[in-house]
Amino acid sequence: MDAVIETTNLTKRYGRTTALKDCSLSVRRGEVMGFLGPNGAGKSTMINVLLGFARPTSGVATIFGENSTRRAARVHRRLAAVPSDVTLWPNLTGGETLDLFANLHGAVDSAYRDLLTHRFELDPTMKVRAYSKGNRQKVLLIGALMTRADLLILDEPTTGLDPLMEQAFRSSIAEAANRGQTVFLSSHIMSEVEALCDRVAILRSGELIEVGALHELHHLGGRHLDVRFNGIVPDLSRLPGVANFTVQANRARFEVRGALHPILNALAASDVITLDVREPSLEEVFLEHYGERS
């Protein structure tokens, strides 16, 4: 079976609030799947259901073909997770916490643990109480990565990390992907998802509204054009597909959805100095496409 995570019509209600609604999602073996959504969209609820911490109201979630709720302990043998909003034991040192995680998981790659401790610049002799937020997050990250588990479920894993450590995290995930590990990454940081993920699922108000490869999602947003003219800027705002047309001195900026040839024809008739066309970033797609709808 190729799917590592499979959810079918997964619904989770808390009283009258629907946190997840009919979510059907499949994460394939070896892929890095980004899981995006605004605050309160239901990302952590989905992860809690996958980890067996919350029971679905209806629908099924399976991991490695096993029911994630009923066979949670069995499923957990092959996965490692970084949950969000957890509190480590303040009296343990970082190293003791990692020892505990290693014992609870059963088997870890000790050499890799040392490498990760060095890479993330963590002092394992320090008590958790004395750690900064970022350092506590590093303990959780190392704890998950050192297991070399077949599946990594990461909920907002880079919270509190500085840019250098974010870079360390990205290289660790890249290593995991190269080793064939599957990664399910819930994140707010679009650049992170864009840099790491093969596919992206977007959740809004508990509903999965988009699942696809990054290049597919890029087409959901308009291309960004930045044109510098020698002389007067022609009015291109009425051309088909043009939006957000702004002019500043001899420079026009706008977005184009759909075919480019009407624009190129119009530009050919003008005295163009420079032309810059770029695909929208994931963040722009997210803000434009999903911000409008919400």
Place this chain on the structure above:
Amino acid sequence: MKKALPHRRVSGTSLIARSCLRSGALLGAIVGGLVGTSARAYASLYPTTSARRSLALAYEHNTAMVMLFGPAHHLDTVAGFTMFKAQMTCAILAAIWGLLTSTRLLRGSEDAGRTALLLTGSTSLKRWTGTTMAMFTVAALAAWVTASAVATVFSHELSLQRIVEATTILLAPFVVFLGSGAVASQLVASRRGAASAAACTLALSYLLRAVADAGLGLHWLLWFTPLGWVEQLEQPDSGWGAPWIAIAAASVFLGTITLLLSGSRDVGAGRFTRRTTRSPRRLLMRSPLAFSLRSLGASAMLWGVIVSLASFLYGLVAKSAGATLRAGSLAHITGGLDASGSGTAVVLSLTSLMVAITLSAFGVSQLAALRSDEAMARVDLVLMFPVGRSRWLLGRLALIAVAIIGGGALAGLAMWAGAALEHSGVSVGALVAAGCDDATPALALVGLVATIYGVSPRHTVALGWGLLIWSAGLVLVTVVGSVSTTLLTTSVFHHLSAAPAVRVNMASAGTMAVLGGLGILLSAVTFSRRDLIHH
């Protein structure tokens, strides 16, 4: 959708004031209850002048008793007996309450980051500390008013003036140790550390007072301890002026020191630097059960030491205390406890009841800790590994049960050691059996509260403590008064045999142990079928 709460204006000061009010009122209710029931108990246990005189003769010159509980004055009066019976218990309770309240509101709030949040507004740490300490007066006033009101309701044997005097004296340590906790909160950068440091000053204070009362010519030591000042207030000949001046001066001094320290330190830091690093201690980390034991161990040992020490001390005084009980009084207590036997055995039965209540309090506190672990998502950190939910909970609850049974046996042994030193003639077997029997209502209560945890974790703490207070309250009232039998059967302690005054009722003990076990099993099943609930 969740129902919107009505809009209320909330400020940091009002939150602190509310917390102080609650804390003070609860302490007041307990102190008032103890004063009131002590007065009632005296009137019913020692109804005649001769009985009261023999009590006074037995206690007033007993050095061991004076060292433990403070000097006894005018034991032939209701007021004198009430003060003697309540003084040390209430003074220590008020002191502990005071230090826990101030460390919670000052250092606990800082630990949780709430103080830093408040300081982003237009206030400084020094000013905020001053505001919090000003709110301590609300706690003290609430305690005093509630204690006086509750004692008045419970007792008709004491005049209002005597009640007000008594509650004022008994609550004085609350004020001093609010200050002690406040200073500790400036010195030590964790709530637990600050509370421990303040508790050390209380222990030292008690020790100094005991030495001063040991008849070694060191009576002047009483001036160096807050508990000594309180003790001097109870001595009718010494006059009130000097001890009250000492209490007021100490409170002002501690308040001033707190303010000065808070103005010269960083938020989140203490004046004492802590070790932030250490070499790894890997003991009891190999499995979820071992780690549960590691988490439970220190707390269980502390409770074990407290319950053993208290049992030893009560064992030590059981013979002399039992001798003061006349036949009529004895019949009253034994009727309430459904017991029979000598005065010594009855006093040991009462001690045994206290042990059962303490063991139950330990059990409830451990379930409250379990709930706290789930609320803070620490449980997630264990269950995200290949650890079965039911199995993990069963292991943790089994450890609590073992600690309770061990604590009961230890208490029985300590009680015997104390009683044997006084040649009380009670066998070790009888007292260890009584101690083990004490564990059974605690197990039943743990089973019940564990079931609540399994079904509705958010209600664990309130219902757990509520059930304990209900059960203990009912059975304690029967010792001094009467309660309807139907109501009494709802108390787990009512089903405890009054051992060693009577033989342990194995059927009753077995039933409670089985109920406890079933509750634990049920909680494991329900826990595995519900969501983990944070916050």
